Amino acid sequence: MAHSAAHSAAHPVEAPSRPAGRMLKIGQLAECSGLTIRNLRFYADAGVFGELPRSLKGYRLFPPEAIHWVGILRTAQAAGFSLEEIQELLRALRLNQVPCGHVREALGSKLSALEAKLAEIKVLADILRAALGTPDGQSSPVGCNIMETLLSEASRLPKLSETKH
Incomplete structure (x- = not known):
């Protein structure tokens, strides 16, 4: 148990009560990511997270890696990336098709x-x-x-x- 608490403190974006690999409801992702449920709904409705499955009760379900997507989203948004640019970056990430040269070029442009x-x-x-x-x-x-x-x-x-x- 002490190892679990230490791990949670070292990785604050990880929900301590969530087993690894399990889908997240929007409230859980909000708690883990620091975004509000309203913001997450906006991004989900805009297609930033791609097609999301729903529970039997109709709740959006996010894969565990959505925590990382939100981190990238927040950084990119703060750096001035448009919603469309963020969608493109995250789509490539979800499809494991992130060309580093493209990312480097986009980041260099925003840095300038x-x-x-x-x-x-x-x-x-x-x-x-x-x-x-x-x-x-x-x-x-x-x-x-x-x-x-x-x-x-x-x-x-x-x-x-x-x-x-």
């Missing part, structure tokens, strides 16, 4: 987009710091000195044509 967004956020943070460092007053042509700083710093922002539409 995230790094560009991070650079943009850093510029925006610098602009706000500069504005906050401006003393109060009404001596500028636009009135508030802080607003004048925002206006003068606007040239540091990327052009609209350079950003995602």
